[in-house]
Amino acid sequence: MVFFVLMAITVFFTFTIGFTVIFFAIRYRKGSSADRSHAFSSNLKLEIAWMGIPLVIVLGIFAIGTQVFVEMFIPPKDATPIYVVGKQWMWKVQHPQGRSEINEIHLPLGKPVKLIMTSQDVIHSFYIPAFRMKQDVLPGRLTSEWFLPDRVGRYHLFCAEYCGTEHSRMGGWAVVMEPADFDKWLKGSPDGSASGSSDAMPSMASSGAKLFEKYHCTGCHGANSEFKAPKLDGVYGGQVPIMAANGKDVIFVDADDRYIRDSVLLPKSQVVAGFEPVMPSYKDVIKEEELLQIMEYIKSIGRKEGVR
Ligand code: HEC
Ligand SMILES: [Cu+2]
Structure with a gap:
């Protein structure tokens, strides 16, 4: 449009101006008898x-x-999240249902998809020319991008940000499938060999729940913890009261992906009002992929309407 x-x-303007130029050039050419008196000054x-x-x-x-x-x-509300981690020199993709893949991203036809991306080392850029989409992928930050795959096929995927010696090989394929095929594909085994039989593949949220215990988050946030830490049920998708920098005022922030991520990596940056800033930082402790799984878990116990 x-x-x-x-x-x-x-x-319109090219032709209008072009013709006018040619017209005047001919009419007022040297030696023509056109009337040159009464020229306007303004x-x-x-x-x-x-x-x-x-x-x-x-x-x-x-x-x-x-x-x-x-x-x-602004992605549509019903967009399916797919998580992407860039790393020298590969793309790691995780689907919320549990399946993960490398240098390939399988997509369902006709369903909007929202990529939630981050990098584990340097700046990369996720680029699928056929989709007209390119988005930088930055370490320490989430970026996202949405699109609607509307044609079945295999499309080239590139890294469009020079990221080291094997940058040029950091690429692969985006595979758009019919929704039914896609669902079958999702149920394949996590390492990529499609077994088709295992229903046992844990979703990202359930892997996240395990990590939540493994990293002792439950010790403070668990249902029967003695420790004074906010319960995380219903947090995601709502608003959280945060202590302002002056230590007195309370401001409300959206509990979205970025907020959850910052809460885990930089807990002191946004302290929930009424709580002590005692949560340790998990920067360099939790791997990016694990953090995304924990995020999916916190989302799964969050509000259902969801924020974008
Ligand atoms: C030592 C106890 C402790 C541990 C361990 C801990 N937290 Fe926290 N967490 C807190 C406290 C206290 C707060 C509230 C103060 C703040 O925001 O820093 C909090 C806040 C949060 C928030 C923001 C909650 C809200 O209501 O907005 C999230 C999300 C969170 N923690 C996730 C985690 C995850 C994930 C882990 C494990 C990787 C974890 N926490 C481990 C004590 C802890
Ligand atoms: Cu790269």
């Missing part, structure tokens, strides 16, 4: 028009452009 509007405007109405009309056109382009931009950045 934006493309065609821009195209139409460009074509014309206020004309000048206002040639500022006003382009202003309206350009603001119009801005409006439709903004709309597309906003659509691009």
Whole structure:
């Protein structure tokens, strides 16, 4: 839409200006007998028009452009999350249902997908040219991107940020499948060999629940913990009261992916009001993939409506 509007405007002005230039060049060529008296020195109405009309056109382009931009950045509520971790030199992909893969990302046809991405070392960039999508993947931060696969097929996946000697080999395939095939694929064994029989593959949330115990989060956050720490049920998707930097005021922040992540890696940065800042940081303790699983677990016990 934006493309065609821009195209139409460009074509219109190219021809209008082009023809006018040629017309004047011929009419007022040296030696022609055209009337050159009464030349205008200024014309206020004309000048206002040639500022006003382009202003309206350009603001119009801005409006439709903004709309597309906003659509691009706000994923639909029902988008399936898929987690991506970039690492020198491979892409690690985890599906919430449990299956994980390397340098391949399987996608269901016709369902919006939201990638939640981070890097375990340097900056990478997740790039699938056929989808017109490219998003930087940064260490220590979550980035996301959504799209709607609308054609079955295999598409090239690249890393589009120079990230070391084997950067050029850091790539693979995005495979868009019919939803039924995709569901079958999801049930295959986690290491990629499709066995088809095992229902036992743990979902990311249940792996996360195990890690939640393994890292002794339960010691403080567990249901029957003596320790004064907030219960995490219903936290995700809501709002959390946080102590402001001045130590007096309370501000509310959205408990989204980023918040959960920061709470685990930088617990002192956002302390829940009414609690002591005693939670240890798990930076460099928990691996990125594990953290994503813990996040899925905390999401699974969060509010069901969800935030984006
Ligand atoms: C020593 C006790 C302790 C341990 C162990 C601990 N936490 Fe915490 N956690 C707290 C306390 C106290 C708070 C509230 C103060 C704050 O925000 O720092 C908190 C806050 C949080 C929050 C924000 C909760 C909210 O209501 O907004 C999350 C999420 C969280 N912890 C996750 C974890 C995870 C995941 C682990 C394990 C990897 C963990 N915690 C281990 C004590 C602990
Ligand atoms: Cu890379």
